Amino acid sequence: MLGEKCGLFGARCFNDKCVFDLLYWGLIAQNHRGHESYGFLTYAKSFRRHVNVGLVPQISGRRYSRWRNFLQGDVGIAHVRYGTSGERGFSKLDYAQPLIASQDDEKIGFAFNGNIVNAYExxxxLIGKLEKNKSFCDSLIFSKYLVNNISSNGLMDAIEDCMKNIEGAFSVLGLRNNGDLFAFRDPLGIRPLSMGESKDGMIKALxxxxxxxxxxxxxxxxDVKPGEAVVITKDDVKRERLVKSERTAFCAFEYAYFARPDSFLNGKYVYSVREEFGRNLGKRFKDIVEKADVILSMPETAEDAAYGLHEETGLKWERILRRHRYVTRRAFILEPDERVSTVDRKINIMDGNLNGKRVIIVDDSIVRGDTTRTVVSKIRKAGAEKIYVFVxxxxxxxxxxxxxxxATFDELIGFRFNEEEIAKQIGADGVFYQPLEDYIRATGMSANELCTACITGEYPTETAQKMAEAARISAKKDQRRIYERPEFFDG
Ligand code: SF4
Structure with missing residues (x-):
């Protein structure tokens, strides 16, 4: 189970309505994108900010009214976070977004989804302009870089500068201290960012x-287009494509795991793409399907693919594995031992009759292998004779x-082992991955529009490519995220 940073929601009400209601529900709907911390920032003559650690709480009644009264204003931004940058010893609250950064008279609220590859550079x-005791964290650096630039060059030029000089994935929401809401996406469009409005056009949202x-x-x-900036003032909406790149690189992994199945990405609902993944697996691995008695699925991200596989092959699909809905700790962010026990608690197996059965378990992905290994062992204990994992x-x-x-080679089971070895490592009788060409076709995108670097090793940006080569050489002896190693940038 993986962690990603992060989820964003921002809105402006042109009818003086309180923006907090929109921000709150916008975050609740996207809490799957970040469990570490959440935050709101609104503007009503000045900034009002509330951040905290953990999931966005379910609040109602007087507590909700208190938050609403405090977070006044008709414009605001909100964020849920799962960190992939920042020293682990620091409090999660230190990194909670939206952050506020300032330079001279300019002050901005800042929230972003993605990761900066050249943050060290x-x-x-910026050394000297950053607060001394602040740690290394790409969002602190990014917000400072942006606000300095806005202060010297104005908003649009500053955004264009970020697009040209910052390497990595970034979908950004910002709020200025004059109440202007702005948004932009990196030129490759690696992370998603959608726009919407109310029927009467009086609410605009991202x-x-x-x-x-x-x-x-x-x-x-x-969608906000790759390389595009959007500015929503109290009078109008301005959109401008500041940087146009020859290719785009939307994260292919969003389809398999991160995005909610009912989200609409690049012209398709995610659930329909996942069903197609399942159909593809059924066509590719007919011989295995013929040997199997039943399909199981990893709850809940692989369920649509399992349905597609069932539809394609006619093989029975049993939803024997279920999630304990309120066990929300994400296994991927924990220490290895803790991770296994969390998966164990999170996934329940019903006493379906698996005795002597040959099962196919559909999984969305295998990263470190801990989750799949734990589930395979549960199925084996439930009596399954053969277990084939379709990924x-x-x-x-x-x-x-x-x-x-x-962010490191050594943590990836797919880097250390081939398919047969992975099957052994996780205790399965076989592991069968969907081929890349099938995967790409199902998304409706082309290879030139998707990032597939974690599969192919071909990164869509230059520093990342160099980092991958350097990280591969030091894989065994250095477990730090390479984009946080000063020596990589200092030579
Ligand atoms: S490397 Fe993989 S996970 Fe990362 S952005 Fe590219 S496709 Fe997504």
Missing amino acids: LRNR SSETVGLNINGLEFTG TFPRITHPCFYGIDM
């Missing part, structure tokens, strides 16, 4: 996933430097 440029719009009764009007996301052999927390 930017930090070196959300990482369309589910944040749906929950607020807003209509999806399109929708192709084998992950390379780290991600764009905001998914798998």
Whole structure:
């Protein structure tokens, strides 16, 4: 189970309505994108900010009214976070977003989803301008870089500078101290960012996933384009494509795991893409399907793919594995021992009759292997004779430097072992990955529009490519995230 940073929601009400209601529900709908911390920032003559650690709480009645009264204003931004940058000893609250950064008279609220590859280099440029006791964290560096630039060059030029000089994945929401809301996306469009509005056009909103719009009764009007900036003032909306790149690189992994199945990504609902993944697996591995008695699925991200596999093959699909809904700790962010016990608590297996059965278990991805291993062992204990693992996301052999927390080679089971060895490692009788070409076709995108670097080792940005080569050489002896190693940038 993986962690990703992060989820965003921002809105402006042109009818003087309180923006907090929209922000709150926009975050609730996207809490799957970050469990570490959450935060709100609104503007009503001055900034009002509330951040805390953990999930966005379910609040109602007087508590909700208190929050609403404090977070006044008709414009605001909100964020849920799962960190892939920042020293682990620091409090999660130190990194909670939206952050506030200032330079001279300029002050901005800042929230972003993604990861900066050259954050160390930017930090070196900013040394002296950063607060001394602040640790290394790409969002602190990014916000400072941006606000300095806005202060000297104005908003649009500052955003363009970020797009040209910051390498990595970034979908950004910002709020200025004059109440202007702004948003932009890196030129490759690695992380999602959607726009929407109310039927009467009096509310304009931005959300990482369309589910944040749906929950607020807003209509999806399109995506912020890669390299595009959007500014929503109290008078109008301005959109400008500042940097146009020859290719795009939307994260392929969003389809398999991160995005909610009811989100609409690049023209398709995620659940329909996942069903197609299942159908593809059924066509590719007919011989294995013929040997099996039943399909099981990893709850809940592999369920749509399992349905597709069932539909394609006619093989019975039993939903024997279920999630304990309120066990919310994400296994991926924990220490290895803790991770296994969390998965153990999270997934329940019902006493379906698996005695002597040959089962196919559909999983969305295998990163470190702990989750799959734990589930395979539960199925084996329940009496299964053969266990074949069908995986929708192709084998992950390379780290991600764009905001998914798998930033070293050595942690990846797919880097250390081939398919047969992986099967042994996780206690299965076979592991079968969906081929990359099938995966890409199912998304409706082309290879030139997707990032698939963790599968192919071909990174869409230059520093990341160099980092991957350097990290591979030092894989065994250095477990730090390479984009946080000063020596990489200092030579
Ligand atoms: S390397 Fe993999 S996880 Fe990271 S952005 Fe690219 S496709 Fe997504």
